[in-house]
Amino acid sequence: MNAATMTRGARWMRSLAGESEALAPVWSADALLGGTRTRFIAVVPDERNRFARARDNVVGLEQGWLLARAVRQAIDEDAATTRPRPIVAIVDVKSQAYGYREEMLGIHLACAAAVDAYASARLAGHPVIALIVGPAMSGAFLAHGYQANRILALDAPGTMVHAMGKDAAARVTRRSVEALDALGETVTPMSYSLSAFAKLGLLDRLITNVDADAPSAAQVECVRDALIEAIASIDRNERDLSRRLDNEAARSTRAASIEVRRRLAAQWDAP
């Protein structure tokens, strides 16, 4: 991949972690972050991938299992340590791979393997961070980033979180793309913007004033500082995702999620 065609995920991987120890489509490398050895992982395009539907920066069969391998390698190597290394998922994934062979060979399990690995890393005490530098779409984001203790994003054109690409979502819900955008203004979870995502209590930090495509050295440092700060904020006993509901934004926009849990707990044991 030359510099001109490098995706954001690849570019930020190089900027933050240097050369990957693994080949495309999943790059992973350990690098120092604030003096701590940290594992960085990114999904990058692989133009000669055997699976034709998975040559872009998408999560296909190999990507899912290779993400799981990269994460589990860190878990295994740190199994005996008291401070397992932080893991940073650099997120720039357009979608999962859509294809006949993908379904046949269990892309759902490949993606689940990545979910499992990231969740297991978190449970094993690895601080896990998702850094969104491009699209974080649907099943691909579930597999690569959504199990993190903290979610950070660059405030830049092209970063977004959503369950379905805009064009497809418009078709399925029988709306125009414009109508979909307008709806996002009033129905927060329908929006594609990171600021709306933050209102849901799911985003820990929106990093502003960074050129996502061509960051200066100072901007890369700024992102590095944000990562260090996010890792430092993770209590060693924080192993689950309950923090996503325990914050000011969630208390207003996710009131229903909180109320469901409150009432379930109240009714759990027979009267």
Added chain:
Amino acid sequence: MTDHDVTVAPFIARESFIELSARERARALLDTGTFRELLGPFDRLTSPWLPLQGIVCQADDGVVIARGTIDGAPAVVAAIESAFQGGSIGEVAGSKIAGALELALRDCENGRPVRPVIVFETGGVRLQEANLGLAVIAEIQSAIVSLRRHVPVVGVIAGMVGCFGGMSLAAALCTRLVMTRQGRLGMNGPEVIEQEAGIDELDASDRLRIWQLIGGAQRVASGFADILVEDDASAIATAVHVAFSQGIDGVHRSEAVERYLDGLARIDPATVTPETMRAVFRPCGTAGTCHDTADEPQRVPGANREESQ
């Protein structure tokens, strides 16, 4: 089945599980007389987002949570109702499942095991609640990974909607999956693939081809699910009992990284078919099918089985 009996009644005496509502399905899986619904319709916890889009809510948001017992042991069933919004997962529906699994985890951690069952019947995220649907699915997945260390998490995919989208990943994280021939399990639905990749990739109207690809029989034969049963409520309840009785020994399939990467390396994407892939992706537990790697699932004997008929 090979070494235990899931008794299947004569056809005329069967009670179709597929035709049952989510509430009746939950009742059918719990010991007789023990069904107790949590957050039932009278709690009126409905989607806050559908009315903003002119869509009528349902009083249970399409998910039934029920406590009771399975083989006398405390249990919780989360059953998705396909008749409401295609079983799609919105904020309330998904939080009901996640919250129930989190409470089961709490009890397990306090030494009071609870047997969790999820009855999947879903296309995945409810697009009208997009990002919150995705968020709660991540929470469901997290809860399953934590919970299955204590107790088997058993999934049932009976049909006719099947299990797709982010919830197919949740199903894949379950300790064991029970499927009928009518059930389908895949990440991207056939229509989505046709739309995204073109009709040459997959013709969504070719129903036979789709069931051969992602139907219950194929999924069990290739080791992506564990127990294939007839569409009979008592047979499915028995299969769930069996799934729990097998415990939590062994490596889960979503942990078997090297085994599956090796399997992918051994197939040729240009020529592979649902029939030929079975030679590589076979259920563990059948003699000689597992290769000898450290990642090998070490299931209890007979953990994978096919129906007796």
